Amino acid sequence: MSTISSKQKIEASLKKRYARERRFRLYGVVSISISSLFLMVLLFTIISKGLPAFQQTWINLDVTLSPALLGVDANADPEALFSAKYAKVIKASLKEMFPGVKGRKQKRALKNLVSNSAAWDLRDKVLENPKLIGTTQSFWFLAKDDIDVFMKGGIDRNLPESDRRIKDYQLEWIDKLIAEGRLEKRFNTTLFTAGDSREPEQAGMLGAIMGSFFTMLVTLLLSFPIGVAAAAYLEEFAPQNNRWVDFIEININNLAAVPSIVFGLLGLAVFINFFGVPRSTPLVGGLVLTLMTLPTIIIASRAAIKSVPPSIKEAAIGLGASRVQTLFHHTLPLAMPGILTGTIIGMAQALGETAPLLMIGMVAFVADVPGSIVDPATVMPVQVYLWSDSPERAFTERTSAAIMILLGFLVIMNSAAIWLRKKFERRW
Amino acid sequence: MSDVLPTLPGLSATGDNADTQPLPVETRDEFDVEISGTVGKPFVDNPKMASRNCNVYYGDKQAIFDVNLDIGKNEIIAMIGPSGCGKSTYLRVLNRMNDTIPGCRVSGEHTLDGEDIYSPDQDPVLLRARVGMVFQKPNPFPKSIYDNVAYGPRLHGLARSRTELDEIVEKSLMRAGLFKEVKDDLQKPGTGLSGGQQQRLCIARAIAVDPEVILMDEPTSALDPIATATIEELMDELKSRYTIAIVTHSMQQAARVSQRTAYFHLGKLVEVNPTDQVFTNPEHKLTENYITGRFG
Known part of the structure; x- marks a missing residue:
C-alpha cells in the first residue's frame, strides 16, 4: 500500500507510450515520403523522356508532279495512278532544292530527309485529285526519324562529325530548311492513328x-x-x-x-x-x-x-x-x-x-x-x-x-x- | 446560479461489484430444478400452428429438447426465457428459417392448419409467405419505402397492376401504423427512417404478403420505449387478423401484449400458461425464479 500507486505507474509509463506513438507516426511519414519519391522519380523520367514523342517534325517541299517522272498523266486510270513513281518525284524535288549533292552516300542521305511514307502521302493526294499532275505543289511531309531526333535536341551538333548520326552536309540542309521555314514541329497524330512500323516516324499505338x-x-x-x-x-x-x-x-x-x-x-x-x-x-x-x-x-x-x-x-x-x-x-x-x-x-x-x-x-x-x-x-x-x-x-x-x-x-x-x-x- | 458549488466527493475506491453480477445460469442454485416435461396448458383447441416432439440440433449440439406447443388462432403468444434458451431457434422452426443455417437439423412434427410444414411436399417459399417474420434488428432493404413494402407482393405476384400494388403498399403501411408518417416520402430510402419507423416498415413489409402468422423475434429490443409502445399497440391491432408469436426479453412486454406465455429454459419448454397466470401464479419453480428476477 505504501509503494507507488497504479496512477503513478501509469503516469510514468505514459511518457514512453507517447514517445512510441510519435516514433510510429514518424515511420509512417518517412515510408510515405520514400514511396512518393520513387513514384515521382518514375513519373518524371517517363514523362520527360516521353513528352518529345508527342511532337513530330515535318518538312515542306515544293513538288513538281511531272508526268514524265511519274510515268502517268492526269487522265490515267486509278490503277496506273496508284503505282506511279511518286518516290522519284520527291527525290527530284529534293535534288532541285539542294543542287550540288554528290556521291551515293550524300544522295541517299538527301533522299532520307523525308520519311518513305512521303511517297504514299503524295500518292493519296494525287488519287484524291489527279488534276494535280503537271503542277507544282507545296506539300508537308514527315521527316525521317534522324532529322526528328536532331530537331528535338537528341543529337548534339557540337560533337565531332564522326560521333554524330547527322553529318555536316546534313546539318547544312537542315539549317537551310529552317531558314526557309520549311521545317516545322507538329503534334504527333501518327502515334494515335497508325499501327506499328519499323520506321519510328511512322510507328503508332x-x-x-x-x-x-x-x-x-x-x-x-x-x-x-x-x-x-x-x-x-x-x-x-x-x-x-x-x-x-x-x-x-x-x-x-x-x-x-x-x-x-x-x-x-x-x-x-x-x-x-x-x-x-x-x-x-x-x-x-x-x-x-x-x-x-x-x-x-x-x-x-x-x-x-x-x-x-x-x-x-x-x-x-x-x-x-x-x-x-x-x-x-x-x-x-x-x-x-x-x-x-x-x-x-x-x-x-x-x-x-x-x-x-x-x-x-x-x-x-x-x-x-x-x-x-x-x-x-x-x-x-x-x-x-x-x-x-x-x-x-x-x-x-x-x-x-x-x-x-x-x-x-x-x-x-x-x-x-x-x-x-x-x-x-x-x-x- | 449559486455562488458555492458543492465540492466533489473524493474518488473513493469503489467496492467490488462482482457480488451483484448474476452468475451464469448453469452454476446457480436456482437452476437446480428438474425439468420433467412441460407444465401448464401447452395445447389449445383448433391450433393455428402446432409442434410435437420438436428437437433441433446444430451439428452435434442439441438446442431444443422435445418441445410440444400449440399456437392458437388470432392469439399473441409470448416466448420468454434467458438468453440461449432456444426461444428464437424455436421461432425459426415455425417458418423453416433454420433451413438456411448449415448443419441445423429439425425433427418432430410441425403443422400449420394441420398441414405438415416439414413434409417434402411443403414448399418453404409458400410457407414463408404464409408465416411472415419480423427480426430483432430492423432490416429494411436499402431501397425506397415503397419498394420495401412492395417487394413481397412483387415476389409472389400478388398484384396484377400498379394500382393494385399501390393499394397493397398503402394498406400495409396503414396497418403497420406508418402510413401517416411516410405517405409523402414513399420514394425515399427505407434506411433513412428512425429505428422505430424502420421496424414498423419491416412489419408492413411482412404483412404486405398477407401472412396468416407473424413471427416476431425480439422486435423491440433495439428500440426506445416510445417506439416500443407504438409497436406494442400495433401488435394488439394486428391480433384481430393475424396469429402472432413473439420472442421477447422484456417480461413487461410479454405481460402487456400476450394472451399466453411460454417459458423456455436451456432448450426445454418449462411452462405454458395464460399470461396472467404466468406472471401472478407460475406453476413451475424455474418460471417463478425467472419472472421474479432471480436470474436471467
Missing part, C-alpha cells in the same frame, strides 16, 4: 490500343460472369465443410499467386495446340488473361458478397424469396461495388500483362490495326517491350510515350473503379 481493347473485351466478357458466378456459388450455395469445396477454394487462392508466364504456357498448350485457337489473336490473349484474372475477381467478389449483411438476406428469405432470388435481388446488387472494383483492378492488371502474351505469339510485329478478335494483334505493354527493344534512337522517346499512354488507360480504369464504387455504394 493504334494497333496496340485496339489489340488491348479486343483482348480486354474478351477477358471481361469471360472472366466477369464466370468469376461472379463462381464466387456466388462458393459463398451462397456450396456445401460447407465439404472437402471438395475446400480443395477448390485453396486452389483458387493459389492460382492468384501463379506466375503469369505459366498461364501463357498453359494457353499455348491448351488453347493453341489442343483447341486450335489462332495464335497472336486477341481471342487467345483474352482467354489466357481470363485464366489469370479469374482468381482476382473470384476473391474480390467473395469478399464483397460476404460483406452483405446477413440481415438483408434473412429479410428476403423470410418474405419467401428463394435463394436465387435473394442472390439476384439483394446480395449481388449490394455486393456490386466491391465486385466491380475487384473486376476493374483485375482488368487493369491484365491490361499491363506482357509475359503470358509472349508465349502465345502476341509479341509478333503486327503493322495492321486489328479489326476483330481473330486478327493478329499485339497489346500495349507488348508494344512497349517491342519498341524498347528497337535500335532506332527515335524509339526511345516513343517507348516512354507508349508507357504514358498505357499508364493513362490504367489511371482511367482505376478512376472508373473508384467512381463506380462511390456511385453504387449504399448505406444501411
Whole structure:
C-alpha cells in the first residue's frame, strides 16, 4: 500500500507510450515520403523522356508532279495512278532544292530527309485529285526519324562529325530548311492513328490500343460472369465443410499467386495446340488473361458478397424469396461495388500483362490495326517491350510515350473503379 | 446560479461489484430444478400452428429438447426465457428459417392448419409467405419505402397492376401504423427512417404478403420505449387478423401484449400458461425464479 500507486505507474509509463506513438507516426511519414519519391522519380523520367514523342517534325517541299517522272498523266486510270513513281518525284524535288549533292552516300542521305511514307502521302493526294499532275505543289511531309531526333535536341551538333548520326552536309540542309521555314514541329497524330512500323516516324499505338481493347473485351466478357458466378456459388450455395469445396477454394487462392508466364504456357498448350485457337489473336490473349484474372475477381467478389449483411438476406428469405432470388435481388446488387472494383483492378492488371502474351505469339510485329478478335494483334505493354527493344534512337522517346499512354488507360480504369464504387455504394 | 458549488466527493475506491453480477445460469442454485416435461396448458383447441416432439440440433449440439406447443388462432403468444434458451431457434422452426443455417437439423412434427410444414411436399417459399417474420434488428432493404413494402407482393405476384400494388403498399403501411408518417416520402430510402419507423416498415413489409402468422423475434429490443409502445399497440391491432408469436426479453412486454406465455429454459419448454397466470401464479419453480428476477 505504501509503494507507488497504479496512477503513478501509469503516469510514468505514459511518457514512453507517447514517445512510441510519435516514433510510429514518424515511420509512417518517412515510408510515405520514400514511396512518393520513387513514384515521382518514375513519373518524371517517363514523362520527360516521353513528352518529345508527342511532337513530330515535318518538312515542306515544293513538288513538281511531272508526268514524265511519274510515268502517268492526269487522265490515267486509278490503277496506273496508284503505282506511279511518286518516290522519284520527291527525290527530284529534293535534288532541285539542294543542287550540288554528290556521291551515293550524300544522295541517299538527301533522299532520307523525308520519311518513305512521303511517297504514299503524295500518292493519296494525287488519287484524291489527279488534276494535280503537271503542277507544282507545296506539300508537308514527315521527316525521317534522324532529322526528328536532331530537331528535338537528341543529337548534339557540337560533337565531332564522326560521333554524330547527322553529318555536316546534313546539318547544312537542315539549317537551310529552317531558314526557309520549311521545317516545322507538329503534334504527333501518327502515334494515335497508325499501327506499328519499323520506321519510328511512322510507328503508332493504334494497333496496340485496339489489340488491348479486343483482348480486354474478351477477358471481361469471360472472366466477369464466370468469376461472379463462381464466387456466388462458393459463398451462397456450396456445401460447407465439404472437402471438395475446400480443395477448390485453396486452389483458387493459389492460382492468384501463379506466375503469369505459366498461364501463357498453359494457353499455348491448351488453347493453341489442343483447341486450335489462332495464335497472336486477341481471342487467345483474352482467354489466357481470363485464366489469370479469374482468381482476382473470384476473391474480390467473395469478399464483397460476404460483406452483405446477413440481415438483408434473412429479410428476403423470410418474405419467401428463394435463394436465387435473394442472390439476384439483394446480395449481388449490394455486393456490386466491391465486385466491380475487384473486376476493374483485375482488368487493369491484365491490361499491363506482357509475359503470358509472349508465349502465345502476341509479341509478333503486327503493322495492321486489328479489326476483330481473330486478327493478329499485339497489346500495349507488348508494344512497349517491342519498341524498347528497337535500335532506332527515335524509339526511345516513343517507348516512354507508349508507357504514358498505357499508364493513362490504367489511371482511367482505376478512376472508373473508384467512381463506380462511390456511385453504387449504399448505406444501411 | 449559486455562488458555492458543492465540492466533489473524493474518488473513493469503489467496492467490488462482482457480488451483484448474476452468475451464469448453469452454476446457480436456482437452476437446480428438474425439468420433467412441460407444465401448464401447452395445447389449445383448433391450433393455428402446432409442434410435437420438436428437437433441433446444430451439428452435434442439441438446442431444443422435445418441445410440444400449440399456437392458437388470432392469439399473441409470448416466448420468454434467458438468453440461449432456444426461444428464437424455436421461432425459426415455425417458418423453416433454420433451413438456411448449415448443419441445423429439425425433427418432430410441425403443422400449420394441420398441414405438415416439414413434409417434402411443403414448399418453404409458400410457407414463408404464409408465416411472415419480423427480426430483432430492423432490416429494411436499402431501397425506397415503397419498394420495401412492395417487394413481397412483387415476389409472389400478388398484384396484377400498379394500382393494385399501390393499394397493397398503402394498406400495409396503414396497418403497420406508418402510413401517416411516410405517405409523402414513399420514394425515399427505407434506411433513412428512425429505428422505430424502420421496424414498423419491416412489419408492413411482412404483412404486405398477407401472412396468416407473424413471427416476431425480439422486435423491440433495439428500440426506445416510445417506439416500443407504438409497436406494442400495433401488435394488439394486428391480433384481430393475424396469429402472432413473439420472442421477447422484456417480461413487461410479454405481460402487456400476450394472451399466453411460454417459458423456455436451456432448450426445454418449462411452462405454458395464460399470461396472467404466468406472471401472478407460475406453476413451475424455474418460471417463478425467472419472472421474479432471480436470474436471467
